[in-house]
Amino acid sequence: MWRRVARLSSLIRSSKASLSNQIQPANGLQILEAFSTEIQKSAKGRNHHRKKPPFITFVLGGPGSGKGTQCLKIVETFGFTHLSAGDLLRKEISSNSENGAMILETIREGNIVPSELTVKLIQREVESSENDKFLIDGFPRTEENRQTYERVVGAEPNIVLFFDCPEEEMVKRVLSRNQGRIDDNIDTVKKRLEVFNALNRPVINYYSGKGKLYKVFIQPTIQGSIVMIPAVGTEDEIFTRVRKIFTSLEVLSMLSPQFSIPIGVILFTLTNLLRR
Ligand SMILES: Nc1ncnc2c1ncn2[C@@H]1O[C@H](COP(=O)(O)OP(=O)(O)OP(=O)(O)O)[C@@H](O)[C@H]1O
Ligand SMILES: Nc1ccn([C@@H]2O[C@H](COP(=O)(O)O)[C@@H](O)[C@H]2O)c(=O)n1
Numbered sequence: 001m002w003r004r005v006a007r008l009s010s011l012i013r014s015s016k017a018s019l020s021n022q023i024q025p026a027n028g029l030q031i032l033e034a035f036s037t038e039i040q041k042s043a044k045g046r047n048h049h050r051k052k053p054p055f056i057t058f059v060l061g062g063p064g065s066g067k068g069t070q071c072l073k074i075v076e077t078f079g080f081t082h083l084s085a086g087d088l089l090r091k092e093i094s095s096n097s098e099n100g101a102m103i104l105e106t107i108r109e110g111n112i113v114p115s116e117l118t119v120k121l122i123q124r125e126v127e128s129s130e131n132d133k134f135l136i137d138g139f140p141r142t143e144e145n146r147q148t149y150e151r152v153v154g155a156e157p158n159i160v161l162f163f164d165c166p167e168e169e170m171v172k173r174v175l176s177r178n179q180g181r182i183d184d185n186i187d188t189v190k191k192r193l194e195v196f197n198a199l200n201r202p203v204i205n206y207y208s209g210k211g212k213l214y215k216v217f218i219q220p221t222i223q224g225s226i227v228m229i230p231a232v233g234t235e236d237e238i239f240t241r242v243r244k245i246f247t248s249l250e251v252l253s254m255l256s257p258q259f260s261i262p263i264g265v266i267l268f269t270l271t272n273l274l275r276r
């Protein structure tokens, strides 16, 4: 069976060129392992009793790029658990934890909270959950975040989703978000964009180099030679792109021998899903 899977994995890799350039597929074998029914069966208890590691998706993008909005839709449609690093940190502030004041000041300034703390909060949530697939939103923000996660958890994410959104659009969205966030003001947004460009882009490049990155372009609409910046796609239009990625992962997860789907059919389905 594993010879067949390995062959399939290389076939999937070699079919990359024919896939839509809006979506860069990750390694097929990892996806198969993570979504396989064997894992589903072994994930009945709490996570620390699980024999195989959970399926981890890191969700990246600048401030206001739509990470949280799309994560809610992925949760509804595909049953992931959503863990927003920013939300976990804000919860620490509101629960008056010993680090609350420091976190509040860091978020107010648009800076990054020490990695050990954020990783601990994420790890606690994953370990106490009975789910086996997670969206970790807004993490890792820096190479140091990434390395700390790998060292503490001892694993890498299975895939990384990146919302590539024009800056003007991100600023507009954050300033009209109206959720009472202390960092949704023009000065902090500018700082968060600087931090994103300087510290988060290297992380994105790192995962791209590892073949784990799925990029969702939030493209401006072009009419003739005029670029219509505000018309970058509604939340549902963006989700149509995101849905294709997760649907293709689900298709791959059906590749266990009991289904015995011919490889040609799988590749045909995948290519069509991604092109639609
Ligand atoms: N496609 C879209 N078109 C227009 N507005 C959108 C779109 N997607 C999200 N928004 C709105 O933009 C704002 C920011 O979205 P969201 O909170 O999902 O971004 P985020 O990436 O999680 O940002 P942050 O990193 O600051 O938490 C929200 O008010 C949301 O309703
Ligand atoms: N890995 C992270 C994630 C977030 N922060 C801080 O929280 C702020 C808000 O995060 P959102 O994802 O909700 O936008 C962010 O600007 C950082 O100050 C962090 O330190 N580390």
Ligand SMILES: [Mg+2]
Pocket: 067, 068, 084, 086, 138
């Ligand atoms: Mg968010």
